[in-house]
Amino acid sequence: MKRLAVYCGANSGADPLFADTAEQLGAEMAKRDIGLVYGGGKLGLMGIIADSVLAGNGEVHGVIPEALVDLEVAHQGLTELHIVTSMHERKAKMTDLCDGFIAMPGGIGTLDELFEAWSWNALGYHAKPFLLLNTGGFWDSMISFVDHVVANGFISEARREQMLVATQIGDAIEQLAHAANGAKQGMTW
Template sequence: MKSVCVYCGSSPGNRPEYAEGARLLGRTLAESGLALVYGGGKVGLMGIVADAVMEHGGSAIGIIPDALMQKEVGHRGLTELHVVRNMHERKQMMADRADAFIAMPGGVGTFEELFETFTWLQLGYHDKPVGLLNVNGFYDGLLGFLAHAVREGFMKQVHADLLHVADTPAGLLGQLGQLAAAPRVRVDKWQQARDKT
């Protein structure tokens, strides 16, 4: 595992624990030699995690749509900053550049990115591990809802178990690193589809 895509809020949230969690994740990524791949913003948890990576000598790769860059939310102090045409290109490039995915606390954009990546994993379009950094219990309600979906027969437990959860960056990166290093057994439909184009 060489790089991790982090989805997180463009707001810092209302509790200091969220910013502290972002700083700790950034530091842990840098100290582990893992590059950050993220949405390229300089605001909120996005900016905090990127700044922490850079402050500790790591590599931060940002990918941002032109419309957001023009609103001056793009982080110009990164190792790499890619300005793309739209959100679809952004998400595809983020996914292509990452070996694993982590969702930190965030809003609807973070949830959408998490669930798209989670769905792609369930369907076999990639075999990269997906995790939740459950800072301050932020995702407890979501995890309860997923368990409810399993109980009600709308989700299989084997699919729910594809989402890995920890409340510390070291714990989550340890889980994802082991999974990323395991032999690939899933059919990479995503790569097959790209190879045909």
């Protein structure tokens, strides 16, 4: 894997573990020479992971809508900052730039990005894996809800199995690398 898109909050969240994990994930990505693709912001978990990858001499590609640049939330110290016109263009560009996706704790934007990556995968627009980094059990309730949706016949078991979950950073990266490698070899993802 050359690059991972990381979806995460523009806030740091209530639990300091979220910020610590963002910093650790960034450091591990830089150590493994995996570039970061993210929303281009300087605030919250977004800024923390970008700064961490940069501190490890890693590559960081931010993708931000023009309207947010104007609000002065864009991170100006990145390897490359892509300025786009819309949120839709942002998500498409992030998908083009990455080999897989990690969802860390975040809000409505993180959920939107995660579910769009999953639905685009389901529709065959890409074959890139995605994973919930379940820091401090943040995603437990959503995992239970997705299982409820499966039990009610709206998501297949095979589609559910695509939603990878890890609590440890090393395991998360390994699961994504394994799934991405499988997709490159023609396995259904």
